[in-house]
Amino acid sequence: MLCLSLATGCAGSLPEGARPNPEGTADLPLPTPGAGETAAGDNAAPPRPQLPLSGATVVVDPGHNGGNAEAASEINKQVPAGPEKKACDTVGASTGDGYPEHEFNWDLSLRVRDRLAAEGATVVLTRPDNKGVGPCVNERAQIGNDAEADVAISIHADGGPASGRGFHVIAPGEVAGYTEPILEPSRILAEDLRDEFVEVQPHADYLADEGLDFRTDLGGLNMSTVPKVFLEVGNMRNSTDAANLTDPDWRDEAAEAITAGLSRYLLRD
Numbered sequence: 001m002l003c004l005s006l007a008t009g010c011a012g013s014l015p016e017g018a019r020p021n022p023e024g025t026a027d028l029p030l031p032t033p034g035a036g037e038t039a040a041g042d043n044a045a046p047p048r049p050q051l052p053l054s055g056a057t058v059v060v061d062p063g064h065n066g067g068n069a070e071a072a073s074e075i076n077k078q079v080p081a082g083p084e085k086k087a088c089d090t091v092g093a094s095t096g097d098g099y100p101e102h103e104f105n106w107d108l109s110l111r112v113r114d115r116l117a118a119e120g121a122t123v124v125l126t127r128p129d130n131k132g133v134g135p136c137v138n139e140r141a142q143i144g145n146d147a148e149a150d151v152a153i154s155i156h157a158d159g160g161p162a163s164g165r166g167f168h169v170i171a172p173g174e175v176a177g178y179t180e181p182i183l184e185p186s187r188i189l190a191e192d193l194r195d196e197f198v199e200v201q202p203h204a205d206y207l208a209d210e211g212l213d214f215r216t217d218l219g220g221l222n223m224s225t226v227p228k229v230f231l232e233v234g235n236m237r238n239s240t241d242a243a244n245l246t247d248p249d250w251r252d253e254a255a256e257a258i259t260a261g262l263s264r265y266l267l268r269d
């Protein structure tokens with residue numbers, strides 16, 4: 001039974017042996033400044049409303065970079081990528097009409113960043129623009145680690161066979177000494193993202209299984225200590241996918257779906 005009476009106390013409802021508080025309501029918490037009020041003359045901004053993703057840190061990694069094609073020696077240097085070393089970075093794919101993957105990744109990442117930030121998340125990008133070289137795959141992972149991100153996502157588009165279309169999410173496979181701590185949360189993240197992204201794009205029909213792939217050869221996953229996935233948004237070599245990827249309105253829809261997928265994971269109980 002709940003007792004709501006402050007004036008008379010609730011002695012009648014106390015269990016045997018318990019005593020009513022002899023000082024009545026004196027130990028009720030006193031109002032504290034800042035709890036919905038400010039002192040006179042205080043020009044502090046009103047408290048911000050709590051947003052759904054307040055407190056969450058998300059690292060968004062736009063794959064490749066606009067300067068990579070002109071920096072072969074830099075992007076081909078070998079860097080730690082798990083048990084074996086791999087190239088620092090690659091140039092990425094492009095559509096038949098020459099729309100480059102790095103530009104697509106950058107544009108979509110900004111749309112995702114804006115939506116996550118509007119939901120209250122702290123968003124960290126792994127590169128400041130689309131004009132540079134790299135960063136290397138291990139450095140991209142390290143940015144997520146250093147940010148102690150709740151979630152990291154690497155955004156890409158594939159260069160698959162022209163006859164195949166659709167998206168897939170890549171989660172880390174088991175790599176001893178590397179991915180064990182992030183295997184389970186990354187798998188859940190991958191499923192949440194897949195289940196939202198299928199609203200705008202079908203599962204890939206040329207690889208992966210129901211939109212989900214597990215890989216042990218990606219340095220960006222192997223070197224991550226925070227839950228992380230890659231999203232291959234579509235196949236740039238397929239004309240249907242390319243029409244979507246080059247359409248800014250479609251990229252808005254894609255950004256919405258990615259934000260929904262990450263939110264689904266972040267807001268899990």
Ligand SMILES: [Zn+2]
Nearest residue numbers: 063092156157
């Ligand atoms: Zn890529």
